[in-house]
Amino acid sequence: MSLSDEDRRKLDRLAQVMLPGSVGMSGASELQLAHAPVDRVLRIEPALAPKLAHFLTRAGFVGSLGDVEALAQEDPEEFKALEVVLANAYFMHDTVRGEIGYPGQEARDSSVGLDDRDLALLEPVRARGAIWRE
Amino acid sequence: MSDTSSDVVIVGAGPSGAVAALELARAGMAVTVLEQGGWVAADEFDGARPEWELTQLRKWHPNPNVRGRAEDYPIDAAQSDVNPLMFAGVGGAALIYGAHWVRFMPSDFRVRTLDGVADDWPFTYDDLAPFYEYVEEAMAVSGLSGNPAYPDGAPCPLPPLPMGRVGRKAAKGMNALGWHWWPGSNAIPSRAYRGLQPCVLRGTCGTGCSDGAKATPDRTHWPEALKLGVRLITGARVAEVETDAKGRACGAVWIDRHGARHRARGDVVILCANGIGTPRLLLMSDLANRTGLVGRRLMMHPYAGVMGTFDEELESWVGPAGQILVSMQFYETDTSRGFVRGAKWNCMPAGGPQSFRAGYTGGTLTEGWGAALHDGVARKFGRSFEWGIIGEDLPDPENRIVLSDSLTDGDGLPAPEIRYRMSDNTHRMLAFHTARAVEAMEAAGAISTEVTPLIRDCGWHLMGTAVMGEDPETSVTDQFGRVHDVPNLYVFDGSIFPTSSGMNPTATIMAVAARAVLNLIETRHTLAPSQ
Structure with missing residues (x-):
């Protein structure tokens, strides 16, 4: 299911209000979130598209979070689909990940195990002795 | 209808079914296993992909009602405080478990003797x-051997995974209060081990391990079982355990993914379909329920959490997840607290940025958006972790599963309906424990804390619905899972647990299954039809 130009304009406006950008994080408009990033999410999870489309059909011009809230209250399930689409489009974006210092769920070496600092932390636990009940 | 025969038919290829199948095959017995799900390859899991947080909302969600795969059966949980969670596949729910590996405590086997509640188990910690x-x-x-919470220190075959910044932060808080903690033990190898890859701390255990590291029965048990000749049939939903004219189990009728029915005959039938699936099947088969106990005493471990946020970078998306630390400080009964029994704590990483997206205060639907979203992520992401709390859930015959009279699965079989309410004891227990966990966070330096008093999607631990015991008037099976009413029918999963403990149960499910199957092998000569 592809979004119409009108749907995409509405989605773009919703995204700007819901993700305005702040404290070092880009806003939706800078990222053109309503285009390729949203399409990426819908490719991975196409089941979101019908509810998103219904929400956008109902949506008029939104100027504030208060306007979005009113739409959300009309159908919380459809709003949830919008939330999932926008949040994932945003946090899957490489720019945003870089801005918040998130490399994704990256691989690291687990064989380092516990070091001397960790074992030192355990000393008082060992010193208190057994706590199990017969 | 096809018709096959073997010595033993097992229903379910998860942890208990895998243990049973492998040991029976090693003993030279012919085994057929019926599993309603299929195989899931490591590269199907999304942990290493950017969409990890997206696909866990449905595709890898632990609630079958949300996931909605063809092999799942729906569950009516409208009358339950907690949603039961599971996964249908070779390896069972372990495919998406957190691999928290803890033994029950010695006291867990003696709660009637020690605390005057519920029932003692028919064997002890030392036996197990x-x-x-x-x-x-x-x-x-x-894990690290020598945990003073256990008489034998709960030895572990592999060295522990790293604690990381989160673990050290949490440990300092516990030390400041003089409270017990210990590095977490996990069924996740810190070294390459018997075909498993070493853990890479990706922190995505609960949505499946994409690295082939987490120990799950499809990797730890099934390869050898298949080599030994076990016949594993996937996509096989069992509709009924059949009995002969003498009332003995003689096999199972199963339905394939095209709706065709088949018969698998066996001299012995073992149910390993979890604490919901096993009583559902017994009820559908009208078996083993002379006492009326099948489906009753359901225990699901209501789970609470306390999230702490700190003013320093903790890289709190890094695994294991997995448990980084555990605490049994408040595990044992102290009646001055206003409840009996206790809870285990597990220190967990906080996951990716979307963990901090939503508003959880019960306010407006959009409160977590706009500038608040950016502020919340900047303040909390990478700087937060959780103490999770597993409270012991005492058995109550009114907490139960029954067969739904209105909801069916994709094959027209009645779905389970859950009737489950958290007890007053559990409410008081979780209130006490969350208050202590807030103290632990504050002692560690948390600048803010958030308490989740009950996480509804927490019913991972399904126990008690075909209770074992020595008295056929008050139990469904004996201490080896042998059904009192049907001597060649067994239950090896968590259904037979008399009590739940406050621990993650997979270690005990597999240990109890191992003990039971070895008994079955030793006593198989008594199972001949003439006996």
Whole structure:
């Protein structure tokens, strides 16, 4: 299911209000979130598209979070689909990940195990002795 | 209808079914296993992909009602405080478990004697200890031996995973209060081990391990079982356990993914379909329920959490997840607290940025958006972790599963309906424990804390619905899972647990299954039809 130009304009406006950008994080408009990033999410999870489309059909011009809230209250399930689409489009974006210092769920070496600092932390636990009940 | 025959038919290829199938095959018995799900390859899991947080909302969600795969059966949980969670596949729910590996405590087996509640188990911690050790070798358990919460220190075959910044932060808080903690033990190898890859701390255990590291029965047990000739049939939903004219189990009728019915005959039938699936099947088959106990005493471990946020970078998306630390400080009964029994704590990483997206205060639907979203992520992401709390859930015959009279699965079989309410004891227990966990966070330096008093999607631990015991008037099976009413029918999963403990149960499910199947092998001569 592809979004119409009108749907995409509405989605773009919703995204700007819901993700305005702040404290070092880009806003939706800078990222053109309503285009390729949203399409990426819908490719991975196409089941979101019908509810998103219904929400956008109902949506008029939104100027504030208060306007979005009113739409959300009309159908919380459809709003949830919008939330999932926008949040994932945003946090899957490489720019945003870089801005918040998130490399994704990256691989690291687990064989380092516990070091001397960790074992030192355990000393008082060992010193208190057994706590199990017969 | 096809018709096959073997010595033993097992229903379910998860942790208990895998233990049973492998041991029976090693003993030279012909085994057929019926599994309603299929195989899931490591590269199907999304942990290493950017969409990890997206696909866990449906595709890898632990609630079958949300996931909605063809092999799942729906569950009516409208009358339950907690949603039961599971996964249908070779390896069972372990495919998406957190691999928290903890033994029950000695007191867990003696709650009637010690605390005057529920029932003692028909065996003790010492009886089960050799079987714990046995399954821990198979499950590549990493941890630090010498935990003073156990009489034998709960030895682990592999060295522990790293604690990381989160673990050190949490440990300092616990030390400041003089409270017990210990590095977490997990069924996740810290070294390459018997075909398992070493853990890479990706922190996505609960949505499946994409690295082939986490110990799950499809990797730890099934390869050898298949080599030994076990016949594993996937996509096989069992509709009924059949009995002969003498009332003995003689096999199972199963339905394939095209709706065709088949018969698998066996001299012995073992149910390993979890604490919901097993009583559902017994009820559908009208078996083993002379006492009316099948489906009753359901225990699901209501789970609470306390999230702490700190003013320093903790890299709190890094695994294991997995448990980084555990605490049994408040595990044992102290009646001055206003409840009996206790809870285990597990220190967990906080995951990716979307963990901090939503508003959880019960306010407006959009409160977590706009500038608040950016502020919340900047303040919390990478700087937060959780103490999770598993409270012991005492058995109550009114907490139960029944067969729905209105909801069916994709094959027209009645779905389970859950009737479950948290007890007053559990409410008081979780209130006490969350208050202590807030103190632990504050002692560690948290600048803010958030308490989740009950997480509805928490019913991972399904126990008690075909209770074992020595008295056929008050139990469904004997201490080896042998059904009192049907002597060649067994239950090996968590359904037979008399009590739940406050621990993650997979270690005990597998140890109890190992103990039971070895008894079955030793006593198989008594199972001949003439006996």
